[in-house]
Amino acid sequence: MAAPTLMQCLVAISLLSCVTHAQLSTTFYASSCPNLQTIVRTAMTQAVSAEPRMGASLLRLFFHDCFVQLGGPTWTVYLGRRDARTASQSDANANLPGPGSSLATLVTMFGNKGLSARDMTALSGAHTIGQARCATFRDRIYNDANINATFASLRQQTCPQSGGDAELAPIDVQSPDLFDNAYYQNLMSRQGLFHSDQELFSGGSQDALVKKYSGNAGMFAADFARAMVRMGAISPLTGTQGEVRLDCRKVN
Numbered sequence: 354m355a356a357p358t359l360m361q362c363l364v365a366i367s368l369l370s371c372v373t374h375a376q377l378s379t380t381f382y383a384s385s386c387p388n389l390q391t392i393v394r395t396a397m398t399q400a401v402s403a404e405p406r407m408g409a410s411l412l413r414l415f416f417h418d419c420f421v422q423l424g425g426p427t428w429t430v431y432l433g434r435r436d437a438r439t440a441s442q443s444d445a446n447a448n449l450p451g452p453g454s455s456l457a458t459l460v461t462m463f464g465n466k467g468l469s470a471r472d473m474t475a476l477s478g479a480h481t482i483g484q485a486r487c488a489t490f491r492d493r494i495y496n497d498a499n500i501n502a503t504f505a506s507l508r509q510q511t512c513p514q515s516g517g518d519a520e521l522a523p524i525d526v527q528s529p530d531l532f533d534n535a536y537y538q539n540l541m542s543r544q545g546l547f548h549s550d551q552e553l554f555s556g557g558s559q560d561a562l563v564k565k566y567s568g569n570a571g572m573f574a575a576d577f578a579r580a581m582v583r584m585g586a587i588s589p590l591t592g593t594q595g596e597v598r599l600d601c602r603k604v605n
């Protein structure tokens with residue numbers, strides 16, 4: 354299960370800890386909270402069974418935290434990231450690529466955070482789970498050329514040209530609740546939901562990698578895990594920097 358190990362990071366950042374170390378470590382809570390993994394795994398299992406979208410929501414939260422995270426791979430999470438004492442919507446908008454982004458923008462924005470194009474393409478595979486609002490893919494299903502016509506018609510049925518902004522559609526048309534490599538197979542049949550997804554397979558630099566991931570689930574899993582570790586290490590606040598938020602939505 355990928356989501357529980359992911360949650361180890363997420364809950365770790367929101368757990369009160371008496372210790373302060375100056376860097377991330379996989380054993381950060383070994384003495385202050387030795388049962389952390391069990392506690393997080395149990396809470397995560399309950400959260401996902403109550404609301405299946407929670408896995409995708411937490412993947413997204415981890416992404417947002419590290420850039421401004423149901424199956425699948427596991428990896429050893431570096432713990433001890435602390436929360437910022439500030440929050441900025443404009444910084445978030447400036448640092449996070451939107452669903453209409455071009456390949457060049459995706460490569461640049463990930464590059465700005467020290468992540469390679471390969472990391473970016475692997476991390477995009479997180480779109481193998483989760484759902485998206487009509488407002489985020491409307492332009493693609495009505496106006497994009499690089500889209501499977503059957504798929505466009507299917508999505509248009511529940512995402513009208515005007516209104517219905519909040520209508521949801523699965524990001525992975527094949528297996529919306531499974532963490533697998535179907536996302537890349539979808540791109541090859543022009544069934545990426547976001548414009549930014551399809552950009553990874555549109556005659557550009559990432560086509561070859563998408564093709565590899567689509568046929569090699571193990572390669573995708575290994576690259577995804579490696580890239581998640583790299584993303585988790587982006588400009589961390591550690592030691593006495595920042596704070597541990599009591600409510601992750603707002604500063605203490």
Ligand SMILES: *[C@@H]1O[C@H](CO)[C@@H](O)[C@H](O)[C@H]1NC(C)=O
Binds near residue numbers: 501502541542543544
């Ligand atoms: C369009 O999607 C369908 C599945 O809905 C697939 O069978 C077909 O091959 C796709 N067409 C193209 C051109 O990729």
